[in-house]
Amino acid sequence: MGNFAKNYDIDSNSWGDNLTLITASDFNYLPGVYALFNSAVMNGFKGRLKLLLSQDVDANLVCQHPQMSVINYQPFDGIYHLNIGRLKGLLSLPPGNYLHLDADIIIERPCSHILEPIETSLLVSIDPHPKYDPYDVWVYHQCKTIGISFEELPNYLYVNGGFLGFSLPRDEAFIHEWCELSRIYFQGINRVFGHPYFHFIDQDMLNLLIRKQLGKGKSIVSISPKNIEFSNSDILQDRPFPYTNQKNLPTADHIKYIIHGASLPRPWLQPKSAKSLKARLLNFIKTSGVGALYRKRLPYERAWAYYTCSEDRPIPISAWAERHSFTAYKNWSWRRAYGLTELR
Numbered sequence: 535m536g537n538f539a540k541n542y543d544i545d546s547n548s549w550g551d552n553l554t555l556i557t558a559s560d561f562n563y564l565p566g567v568y569a570l571f572n573s574a575v576m577n578g579f580k581g582r583l584k585l586l587l588s589q590d591v592d593a594n595l596v597c598q599h600p601q602m603s604v605i606n607y608q609p610f611d612g613i614y615h616l617n618i619g620r621l622k623g624l625l626s627l628p629p630g631n632y633l634h635l636d637a638d639i640i641i642e643r644p645c646s647h648i649l650e651p652i653e654t655s656l657l658v659s660i661d662p663h664p665k666y667d668p669y670d671v672w673v674y675h676q677c678k679t680i681g682i683s684f685e686e687l688p689n690y691l692y693v694n695g696g697f698l699g700f701s702l703p704r705d706e707a708f709i710h711e712w713c714e715l716s717r718i719y720f721q722g723i724n725r726v727f728g729h730p731y732f733h734f735i736d737q738d739m740l741n742l743l744i745r746k747q748l749g750k751g752k753s754i755v756s757i758s759p760k761n762i763e764f765s766n767s768d769i770l771q772d773r774p775f776p777y778t779n780q781k782n783l784p785t786a787d788h789i790k791y792i793i794h795g796a797s798l799p800r801p802w803l804q805p806k807s808a809k810s811l812k813a814r815l816l817n818f819i820k821t822s823g824v825g826a827l828y829r830k831r832l833p834y835e836r837a838w839a840y841y842t843c844s845e846d847r848p849i850p851i852s853a854w855a856e857r858h859s860f861t862a863y864k865n866w867s868w869r870r871a872y873g874l875t876e877l878r
Contacts, residue, residue, distance in 0.1 A: 549646030550574070550581035556627070556634045558586035558620035561595060565802040565842060565858055566637040566795075568849045571602055572841040573641040575848045576776065586623035597853045612721045615728070617695070617736045621713040629702050633657075636696030638795035640837040642763075643777035645791050649699060651755035656708070657699030658744060659794075662759035664692035665734055675731040676742055680715055688748040693756070695737030696794060712736075712743055763793040763833050772873075773833075775840040795834030801872070802838075802860045821862040822871075831872060839863070839872035 555574060559567045571583050583602045587593060593604045607623035624634070631652050651657050666673050668689045677684040700709060716736050723729050732738040748754055773780055780788065843851050843863040851863060862868045 547644035547646070548578040548580050549644050550579040550649070553579075553581040553631050553633060553649065553652070554627075555579075555581065555583040556586065556624070556632050557583065557637045557639075558616075558623065559637045560588070560616065561591055562803065562858075563637050563800070564596060565854060565860065566800065566838070568597060568854060569838045569841045570635065570637060570639050570641070571599070572847045572849055573837070575601060576841065577641050578644045579641065584627075586620050588619060595857065597849045599849055601848075610717050610721075613724055614717075614720060614722075615724050615726070615735055618716050618720050618723075621716055621736065624709050625713055627702055631701045632699065634698040634700070636794065636796065638798070638800075638834065639696065640793040640795070640834065640841060641791070642775075642793055642837065643791055648757060648761060648791055652699035652701055655753040655755045656705060656744070656747065657697075657755050657757065658693040659697035659757045659762055660759055661692045661694040662764050665738070666692060668692075672731050672733065673742075676738060679719065679731055680739075680742070682742065682746060686749060687742075687745050690741075690745050690748055690754070691756070692741055693744060694794070694796070695734070695740050696796060697757070697762070697792075698740070708743065708747060712740055715739055715743075761789055761791050763790045764796060772836075774873075775837060793834050793837050795832070795838070798832050798834050800838075801835050801862070802842075802858060804859050822865055822867045836873055839869075839874055843869070843872070843874055 555570070557567055557570060567583075567585060574583065579601075581601070585596060585602065585604050587596065587604050587606050589606045589608050591606075593606055596602075596604055605623050605626065607620070607626070609619035610622055633649060633652065649657065668691075669684075669687075673687070674684050677687060702709070716739050719732065719739070720729065720735050723735060726735065727733050729735060744754060773783055841847065842849075845852060855861070855863065863874075
Protein backbone atom coordinates (compact mmCIF):
# COMPACT_ATOMS: atom_id res chain seq x y z
CA MET A 535 0.00 0.00 0.00
CA GLY A 536 1.75 3.14 -1.24
CA ASN A 537 2.10 6.10 1.08
CA PHE A 538 0.53 9.08 -0.65
CA ALA A 539 0.36 11.32 2.41
CA LYS A 540 0.96 15.04 2.01
CA ASN A 541 1.22 17.63 4.73
CA TYR A 542 -1.44 20.32 4.64
CA ASP A 543 -1.02 23.48 6.66
CA ILE A 544 -3.91 24.26 8.98
CA ASP A 545 -3.86 27.89 10.00
CA SER A 546 -6.83 27.99 12.35
CA ASN A 547 -9.68 26.21 14.10
CA SER A 548 -8.21 22.75 14.67
CA TRP A 549 -10.73 20.29 16.09
CA GLY A 550 -11.60 16.62 16.47
CA ASP A 551 -8.50 15.26 18.21
CA ASN A 552 -10.80 13.17 20.44
CA LEU A 553 -13.12 12.13 17.58
CA THR A 554 -13.00 9.34 14.99
CA LEU A 555 -14.90 9.60 11.72
CA ILE A 556 -16.37 6.31 10.51
CA THR A 557 -17.48 5.67 6.95
CA ALA A 558 -17.98 2.66 4.68
CA SER A 559 -17.36 2.14 1.00
CA ASP A 560 -16.76 -0.33 -1.77
CA PHE A 561 -13.98 0.20 -4.31
CA ASN A 562 -16.09 2.30 -6.70
CA TYR A 563 -16.97 4.89 -4.05
CA LEU A 564 -13.49 5.37 -2.59
CA PRO A 565 -13.11 8.77 -4.35
CA GLY A 566 -16.05 9.94 -2.24
CA VAL A 567 -14.19 8.82 0.88
CA TYR A 568 -11.11 10.76 -0.21
CA ALA A 569 -13.19 13.92 -0.59
CA LEU A 570 -14.67 13.42 2.88
CA PHE A 571 -11.23 12.85 4.37
CA ASN A 572 -9.51 15.71 2.53
CA SER A 573 -12.29 18.15 3.39
CA ALA A 574 -12.10 17.25 7.08
CA VAL A 575 -8.31 17.56 7.28
CA MET A 576 -8.21 20.77 5.22
CA ASN A 577 -10.78 22.27 7.59
CA GLY A 578 -8.72 21.55 10.69
CA PHE A 579 -9.71 17.98 11.66
CA LYS A 580 -7.03 16.46 13.90
CA GLY A 581 -8.64 13.09 14.60
CA ARG A 582 -8.71 9.92 12.52
CA LEU A 583 -10.94 8.43 9.87
CA LYS A 584 -11.65 4.70 9.95
CA LEU A 585 -12.88 3.21 6.69
CA LEU A 586 -15.15 0.16 6.97
CA LEU A 587 -14.24 -2.07 4.06
CA SER A 588 -15.70 -5.50 3.39
CA GLN A 589 -13.14 -8.30 3.40
CA ASP A 590 -13.86 -8.96 -0.27
CA VAL A 591 -12.24 -5.58 -1.13
CA ASP A 592 -8.43 -5.40 -1.20
CA ALA A 593 -7.29 -2.87 1.41
CA ASN A 594 -4.14 -2.28 -0.65
CA LEU A 595 -6.30 -0.39 -3.15
CA VAL A 596 -7.00 2.30 -0.54
CA CYS A 597 -4.73 5.36 -0.45
CA GLN A 598 -2.73 5.69 2.73
CA HIS A 599 -2.50 8.61 5.15
CA PRO A 600 -1.40 8.77 8.81
CA GLN A 601 -4.87 9.94 9.87
CA MET A 602 -6.75 7.21 7.98
CA SER A 603 -6.98 3.46 8.56
CA VAL A 604 -9.01 0.54 7.24
CA ILE A 605 -11.19 -1.89 9.17
CA ASN A 606 -11.71 -5.00 7.04
CA TYR A 607 -14.93 -6.50 8.38
CA GLN A 608 -16.54 -9.85 7.66
CA PRO A 609 -20.12 -9.16 6.47
CA PHE A 610 -23.12 -10.92 7.98
CA ASP A 611 -23.77 -14.37 6.55
CA GLY A 612 -26.49 -14.25 3.91
CA ILE A 613 -27.72 -11.69 1.39
CA TYR A 614 -27.84 -8.11 2.66
CA HIS A 615 -27.84 -4.59 1.28
CA LEU A 616 -24.41 -2.91 1.56
CA ASN A 617 -25.84 -0.54 4.18
CA ILE A 618 -26.67 -3.51 6.41
CA GLY A 619 -23.42 -5.38 5.85
CA ARG A 620 -21.31 -2.42 6.88
CA LEU A 621 -23.05 -2.17 10.27
CA LYS A 622 -21.08 -5.21 11.39
CA GLY A 623 -17.95 -3.09 11.28
CA LEU A 624 -19.37 -0.94 14.08
CA LEU A 625 -19.43 -3.90 16.48
CA SER A 626 -15.64 -4.11 16.76
CA LEU A 627 -14.90 -0.45 17.55
CA PRO A 628 -12.86 0.33 20.68
CA PRO A 629 -13.99 2.93 23.26
CA GLY A 630 -14.10 6.49 21.95
CA ASN A 631 -16.22 9.22 20.38
CA TYR A 632 -17.41 8.51 16.83
CA LEU A 633 -19.19 10.22 13.97
CA HIS A 634 -20.63 7.69 11.52
CA LEU A 635 -21.01 9.31 8.09
CA ASP A 636 -22.04 8.33 4.59
CA ALA A 637 -19.14 8.42 2.15
CA ASP A 638 -20.86 11.16 0.11
CA ILE A 639 -20.38 13.84 2.75
CA ILE A 640 -18.11 16.90 2.62
CA ILE A 641 -16.96 18.85 5.69
CA GLU A 642 -17.21 22.50 4.63
CA ARG A 643 -15.89 24.30 7.70
CA PRO A 644 -14.59 23.50 11.23
CA CYS A 645 -17.26 21.59 13.14
CA SER A 646 -16.10 21.38 16.75
CA HIS A 647 -19.07 23.19 18.30
CA ILE A 648 -21.80 21.37 16.34
CA LEU A 649 -20.22 17.99 17.18
CA GLU A 650 -19.60 18.75 20.85
CA PRO A 651 -22.86 17.04 22.00
CA ILE A 652 -21.36 13.63 21.10
CA GLU A 653 -19.58 13.88 24.45
CA THR A 654 -22.92 13.47 26.28
CA SER A 655 -25.61 12.36 23.80
CA LEU A 656 -26.42 10.66 20.56
CA LEU A 657 -26.16 13.24 17.76
CA VAL A 658 -28.40 12.97 14.70
CA SER A 659 -29.17 14.91 11.52
CA ILE A 660 -32.80 15.79 10.76
CA ASP A 661 -33.74 14.70 7.24
CA PRO A 662 -35.17 17.61 5.19
CA HIS A 663 -37.34 15.11 3.32
CA PRO A 664 -38.89 12.81 5.96
CA LYS A 665 -39.83 9.41 4.65
CA TYR A 666 -42.87 8.98 6.92
CA ASP A 667 -45.15 10.94 9.22
CA PRO A 668 -44.27 10.34 12.89
CA TYR A 669 -47.29 8.06 13.35
CA ASP A 670 -47.49 6.74 9.80
CA VAL A 671 -49.20 3.44 9.07
CA TRP A 672 -45.81 2.10 7.97
CA VAL A 673 -44.32 3.09 11.34
CA TYR A 674 -47.19 1.19 12.97
CA HIS A 675 -46.22 -1.94 11.04
CA GLN A 676 -42.52 -1.40 11.74
CA CYS A 677 -43.23 -1.36 15.48
CA LYS A 678 -45.40 -4.45 15.19
CA THR A 679 -42.69 -6.25 13.22
CA ILE A 680 -39.94 -5.82 15.82
CA GLY A 681 -42.21 -5.95 18.86
CA ILE A 682 -42.22 -2.44 20.32
CA SER A 683 -45.22 -0.35 21.36
CA PHE A 684 -46.48 2.01 18.67
CA GLU A 685 -48.72 3.77 21.20
CA GLU A 686 -45.80 4.53 23.54
CA LEU A 687 -43.44 5.66 20.78
CA PRO A 688 -42.40 9.30 21.42
CA ASN A 689 -42.81 11.79 18.60
CA TYR A 690 -39.61 12.81 16.83
CA LEU A 691 -38.57 14.14 13.45
CA TYR A 692 -37.20 11.67 10.90
CA VAL A 693 -33.40 11.52 10.92
CA ASN A 694 -30.99 10.79 8.09
CA GLY A 695 -29.09 7.53 8.44
CA GLY A 696 -25.93 9.01 6.94
CA PHE A 697 -25.02 10.92 10.10
CA LEU A 698 -24.82 9.52 13.64
CA GLY A 699 -22.61 10.69 16.49
CA PHE A 700 -22.14 8.27 19.38
CA SER A 701 -19.73 7.33 22.13
CA LEU A 702 -18.53 3.91 23.28
CA PRO A 703 -19.04 2.25 25.65
CA ARG A 704 -21.91 4.64 26.55
CA ASP A 705 -23.96 3.81 23.43
CA GLU A 706 -22.78 0.24 22.95
CA ALA A 707 -26.22 -1.30 23.63
CA PHE A 708 -27.87 1.08 21.14
CA ILE A 709 -25.35 0.30 18.37
CA HIS A 710 -25.62 -3.43 19.03
CA GLU A 711 -29.43 -3.34 18.87
CA TRP A 712 -29.36 -1.39 15.58
CA CYS A 713 -26.96 -3.92 14.06
CA GLU A 714 -28.69 -7.01 15.42
CA LEU A 715 -32.25 -6.05 14.49
CA SER A 716 -31.05 -5.06 11.01
CA ARG A 717 -29.32 -8.43 10.66
CA ILE A 718 -32.44 -10.31 11.73
CA TYR A 719 -35.11 -8.45 9.77
CA PHE A 720 -33.28 -7.46 6.59
CA GLN A 721 -31.72 -10.76 5.56
CA GLY A 722 -32.36 -11.48 1.89
CA ILE A 723 -33.08 -7.80 1.12
CA ASN A 724 -30.49 -6.16 -1.13
CA ARG A 725 -32.32 -3.04 -2.26
CA VAL A 726 -34.22 -0.05 -0.89
CA PHE A 727 -38.00 -0.71 -0.82
CA GLY A 728 -37.25 -4.42 -0.61
CA HIS A 729 -39.05 -4.74 2.75
CA PRO A 730 -42.83 -4.23 2.85
CA TYR A 731 -42.66 -1.87 5.87
CA PHE A 732 -39.03 -0.77 6.31
CA HIS A 733 -38.73 0.93 2.95
CA PHE A 734 -35.38 2.50 3.83
CA ILE A 735 -34.18 -0.53 5.78
CA ASP A 736 -31.33 0.43 8.18
CA GLN A 737 -32.33 4.12 8.21
CA ASP A 738 -35.90 3.24 9.23
CA MET A 739 -34.59 0.92 11.93
CA LEU A 740 -32.33 3.69 13.22
CA ASN A 741 -35.31 6.05 13.45
CA LEU A 742 -37.38 3.58 15.45
CA LEU A 743 -34.53 2.99 17.88
CA ILE A 744 -33.87 6.73 18.27
CA ARG A 745 -37.49 7.20 19.31
CA LYS A 746 -37.24 4.18 21.59
CA GLN A 747 -34.22 5.83 23.26
CA LEU A 748 -36.27 8.96 23.86
CA GLY A 749 -38.94 6.83 25.47
CA LYS A 750 -36.32 5.61 27.92
CA GLY A 751 -35.47 9.19 28.83
CA LYS A 752 -32.20 9.22 26.90
CA SER A 753 -30.85 12.47 25.47
CA ILE A 754 -30.83 13.01 21.70
CA VAL A 755 -29.36 16.15 20.09
CA SER A 756 -30.16 17.01 16.47
CA ILE A 757 -28.58 19.10 13.73
CA SER A 758 -31.00 21.05 11.54
CA PRO A 759 -31.05 20.79 7.72
CA LYS A 760 -30.21 24.50 7.85
CA ASN A 761 -26.69 23.43 8.81
CA ILE A 762 -26.32 20.58 6.31
CA GLU A 763 -26.60 21.20 2.57
CA PHE A 764 -28.81 18.56 0.93
CA SER A 765 -30.28 20.41 -2.00
CA ASN A 766 -29.33 22.43 -5.07
CA SER A 767 -30.00 25.90 -3.67
CA ASP A 768 -29.51 28.75 -6.15
CA ILE A 769 -28.22 30.89 -3.29
CA LEU A 770 -25.52 28.41 -2.32
CA GLN A 771 -24.74 26.90 -5.70
CA ASP A 772 -21.71 28.97 -6.69
CA ARG A 773 -20.19 29.69 -3.30
CA PRO A 774 -16.39 29.50 -3.34
CA PHE A 775 -14.28 27.01 -1.43
CA PRO A 776 -12.73 26.98 1.10
CA TYR A 777 -15.02 28.61 3.64
CA THR A 778 -12.48 31.37 4.32
CA ASN A 779 -13.39 32.78 0.88
CA GLN A 780 -17.09 33.06 1.80
CA LYS A 781 -16.97 36.15 4.03
CA ASN A 782 -18.99 38.27 1.61
CA LEU A 783 -21.76 35.71 1.12
CA PRO A 784 -25.19 35.84 2.83
CA THR A 785 -25.33 34.75 6.44
CA ALA A 786 -27.37 31.68 5.45
CA ASP A 787 -24.28 30.20 3.85
CA HIS A 788 -22.10 30.73 6.90
CA ILE A 789 -24.07 28.16 8.89
CA LYS A 790 -23.63 25.37 6.33
CA TYR A 791 -21.08 23.09 7.91
CA ILE A 792 -21.61 19.89 5.96
CA ILE A 793 -22.61 19.03 2.39
CA HIS A 794 -24.41 15.71 1.92
CA GLY A 795 -24.52 14.38 -1.62
CA ALA A 796 -27.31 11.89 -0.95
CA SER A 797 -28.58 10.43 -4.26
CA LEU A 798 -26.72 13.12 -6.24
CA PRO A 799 -24.45 12.50 -9.27
CA ARG A 800 -20.94 11.18 -8.56
CA PRO A 801 -18.53 13.08 -10.81
CA TRP A 802 -15.85 10.38 -10.67
CA LEU A 803 -17.98 7.43 -11.81
CA GLN A 804 -17.09 6.50 -15.36
CA PRO A 805 -19.75 6.24 -18.06
CA LYS A 806 -20.46 2.75 -19.31
CA SER A 807 -18.62 1.65 -22.43
CA ALA A 808 -20.27 3.29 -25.39
CA LYS A 809 -21.10 1.55 -28.65
CA SER A 810 -23.91 3.63 -30.08
CA LEU A 811 -23.51 7.21 -31.24
CA LYS A 812 -26.00 8.34 -28.59
CA ALA A 813 -24.06 6.64 -25.79
CA ARG A 814 -20.76 8.14 -26.97
CA LEU A 815 -22.38 11.58 -27.07
CA LEU A 816 -23.68 11.17 -23.50
CA ASN A 817 -20.22 10.11 -22.35
CA PHE A 818 -18.70 13.19 -23.93
CA ILE A 819 -21.27 15.44 -22.27
CA LYS A 820 -20.34 14.02 -18.87
CA THR A 821 -16.54 13.94 -19.18
CA SER A 822 -16.32 17.36 -20.83
CA GLY A 823 -18.36 19.07 -18.10
CA VAL A 824 -21.01 20.25 -20.57
CA GLY A 825 -23.71 18.28 -18.76
CA ALA A 826 -22.85 19.81 -15.39
CA LEU A 827 -22.98 23.32 -16.82
CA TYR A 828 -26.27 22.70 -18.59
CA ARG A 829 -28.14 21.29 -15.60
CA LYS A 830 -26.35 23.51 -13.05
CA ARG A 831 -23.57 22.10 -10.93
CA LEU A 832 -24.67 20.80 -7.57
CA PRO A 833 -22.90 21.99 -4.41
CA TYR A 834 -21.74 18.43 -3.65
CA GLU A 835 -20.21 18.01 -7.11
CA ARG A 836 -18.30 21.29 -6.88
CA ALA A 837 -17.15 20.56 -3.34
CA TRP A 838 -16.04 17.06 -4.31
CA ALA A 839 -14.01 18.43 -7.23
CA TYR A 840 -12.41 21.12 -5.06
CA TYR A 841 -11.33 18.69 -2.36
CA THR A 842 -10.01 15.94 -4.64
CA CYS A 843 -8.88 17.20 -8.06
CA SER A 844 -5.52 18.70 -7.19
CA GLU A 845 -2.07 17.55 -6.12
CA ASP A 846 -2.14 19.98 -3.19
CA ARG A 847 -4.43 17.79 -1.11
CA PRO A 848 -3.84 15.40 1.83
CA ILE A 849 -4.64 12.58 -0.61
CA PRO A 850 -3.65 14.00 -4.02
CA ILE A 851 -5.43 13.28 -7.27
CA SER A 852 -2.46 11.30 -8.63
CA ALA A 853 -2.81 8.78 -5.78
CA TRP A 854 -6.08 7.36 -7.04
CA ALA A 855 -7.25 8.74 -10.41
CA GLU A 856 -5.52 6.16 -12.61
CA ARG A 857 -6.76 3.13 -10.69
CA HIS A 858 -10.31 4.51 -10.94
CA SER A 859 -9.87 5.39 -14.64
CA PHE A 860 -10.79 8.98 -13.84
CA THR A 861 -9.39 11.37 -16.45
CA ALA A 862 -12.10 14.06 -16.77
CA TYR A 863 -10.25 16.35 -14.35
CA LYS A 864 -7.53 16.82 -17.00
CA ASN A 865 -10.00 18.44 -19.40
CA TRP A 866 -9.99 22.24 -19.26
CA SER A 867 -13.73 22.34 -19.99
CA TRP A 868 -14.50 19.91 -17.15
CA ARG A 869 -12.38 21.90 -14.72
CA ARG A 870 -14.04 25.10 -15.79
CA ALA A 871 -17.48 23.53 -15.30
CA TYR A 872 -16.57 22.56 -11.74
CA GLY A 873 -14.87 25.86 -10.90
CA LEU A 874 -11.31 24.51 -10.91
CA THR A 875 -9.62 26.64 -13.55
CA GLU A 876 -7.49 28.25 -10.85
CA LEU A 877 -6.21 24.85 -9.59
CA ARG A 878 -3.33 22.96 -11.18
